[in-house]
Amino acid sequence: MNIPIPYGRQNITEEDIEAVVSTLKSDYLTQGPRIAEFEEAFASYVGSEYAVAVSSGTAALHLCTMALNVKPGDKVITTPITFAASANCVRYCGGEVVFADIDPETYLMDINKVKQLLESSPKGTYKGIIPVDFAGRAVNLEEFRQLAEKFDLWIIEDACHAPGGYFIDSKEQKQLCGNGKFADLAIFSFHPVKHIASGEGGMITTNDKELYEKLLQLRTHGIVKDESKYKNSPEFANGTTVRSSGVETYPGWYMEMQELGYNYRLTDFQAALGNSQLKRANVGLETRRALAEKYQEAFKNKEFVKGQSGVIEGHAYHLYVIEVEDRLGLYNYLRGNKVFAQIHYIPCHLMPYYRDLGWKENDMPEAEKYYRHCISLPMYPTLQVEEQDFVIAKIKEFFDE
Structure with a gap:
């Protein structure tokens, strides 16, 4: 018997080590192919359209609040029984956190308490809800979605505890955490004690293409390297355009920082570890x-x-x-x-x-x-x-x- 016994522990196998070592020997340590491989595999695992790998679950939450345009003074509801990051992400954007008490039977945020908050305030008072799949128990997001639609709210599902978890919907169908059917965005963590470990790391899943593209931009300093999305037209690019085959275009080194983003990227070797762990999740x-x-x-x-x-x-x-x-x-x-x-x-x-x-x-x-x-x-x-x-x-x- 192994003593001491912690409450949680990572499990690193030879296959995990080989995946990381192989990546360390490759041409890319960051911004390489392992990121997309992990994102595609994770999206498939939870059943979402898109996935964005980031540096931590906290980074994932912050990017979600930014993508949803949380502004100073915006009120967002979440549970008090969670890691502080679930609330802090709202504060990062200057928003106001409003807590709703838990259901003592489930330990999850009590939807009836949320209803009371919403119904006792003028419509538009609150902007969104961040339910948490605490301990791994899935929130019934179908019920929260109905509430969100009634009060024009967005939903971020904090699923850090629950990859592979699910709830049963009104049609008796399994709804996997993070599948994007009821929440606008969902986030996961790859901290060592979680189901899937990459040292540090996180993932955002969504079915909304516009939000997905916004997240990709915010993840990397708000910088755009896609000519079709540049805001500076060639005639106002201060001489940065070149003429090739009679067509005026931007040179390969050109980029635009269009908004204030962050460096919230995951490394390739972390992605390799996460993807290896995902295979036995x-x-x-x-x-x-x-x-x-x-x-x-x-x-x-x-x-x-x-x-x-x-x-x-x-x-x-x-x-x-x-x-x-x-x-x-x-x-x-x-x-x-x-x-x-x-x-x-x-x-x-x-x-x-x-x-x-x-x-x-x-x-x-x-x-x-x-x-x-x-x-x-x-x-x-x-x-x-x-x-x-x-x-x-x-x-x-x-x-x-």
Whole structure:
């Protein structure tokens, strides 16, 4: 048995290493062919029309808010139970984050709370919604899409926890996270503890060609290198045009920075690693679901468990969460036995930054109640049977079971 046992761990195989080494030996370390290969494979995996690889999930969120023209003062709704980046992306553009409390049964943003916010304000008050597939449980985006259409809102799906996850729609069809049918844009993360690891990295998926092209431009400093899209016509290009075969055109070195973008590119060797990992993503997903089933059975009907992730169709199980009394005691006991469980998350609205913007205790009672009891157990495909048994035994031992 491997000790210590973390809450999450990357799995790097020989095939992954070979893919990276091959790219390191190639002509391109960045802006090369591995990027497009990864984007095409990932779009196929989630069922979207387009995919844009970027340097992190946070970069993906920022580019999405930019592409959707979030401006100072624009109000956007998201959940307090998420990593801070889900909210911060709105602030990067000067927008205002408004939190909506969670459903205590699902840990996801409560659509009824969102409805209350929208219906209690004049139409046009809010610009968009950022639902989060927390822990790997897919948000029912069909319901959110109906709400968005009623109030003229866009949707960014934060699917960082849920590649391969899905929900069942009203026609009893599986709808994969990030497939673009209900959200305008969706984002994913390739941090080492996620399903697909590339060190750092992220992906944006969409079915909107205009947004896709906008993202490509913003990803690379806002620079355009496509003659058909230049804003300077030849006669106003200050002598930069050349005449070839009687046709006036721009030289090969010409480019235009048309707006303020960023360097949010992914490298080719990161893309090679991500693409290699993507090839076995479904195997890892099935392993996570099997681990979840074992946790559920171990803690079913236990008095010390106030709630748990459980076995839910379509759940991608980035995390397996249980809620307990004396969460701090259990956390420290597990650490003392080299089991490094984690807490996901301190509610965003209680972070000092958001407190300074006016948020306070009791603003999100369900999120705050959840936070007082939640603990994320080890969950990764290489977690061995004896390791999971050890984790379960130590939790029961703490509660004298």
